[in-house]
Amino acid sequence: VPAALLGSALLRRPAALGAAAARCAPARDSHGPPRQGHGGSRAASLHWTGERAVSVLLLGLLPAAYLCPGPAVDYSLAAALTLHGHWGLGQVITDYVHGDVPIKVANTGLYVLSALTFAGLCHFNYHDVGICKAVAMLWSL
Secondary structure, three states: OOHHHHOHHHHOOOHHHHHHHHHHOOOOOOOOOOOOOOOOHHHHHHHHHHHHHHHHHHHHHHHHHHHOOOHHHHHHHHHHHHHHHHHHHHHHHHHHOOOHHHHHHHHHHHHHHHHHHHHHHHHHHHHOOOHHHHHHHHHOO
């Protein structure tokens, strides 16, 4: 039976059952509302779209790094690789870290790691040969 025919009132849990389920439910429900800063399904959908966009951007940046290396591509790679890694490790934390305090510690560590990664890549781009030329130098070995 389609949910639209039932009405929203029939789809809600009674308050007593909702409270009992909340006490018995595991700390993290993968089918529940989105967590980690995703306020609703629209925000989660936009986040998913952003992840896909960054992945496609990386696919385009790889040939660009080979064909026309330069500072613009180096800094774009630094940003895209850091963001891609941040979101990927965030999913690892979501899947494998449980409990309020460990989640907060892991997320804090993730933000510190991501900030240091981006700062390190930017420093490397500015003060050294850059990502594109460094990879080309590794390939020439």
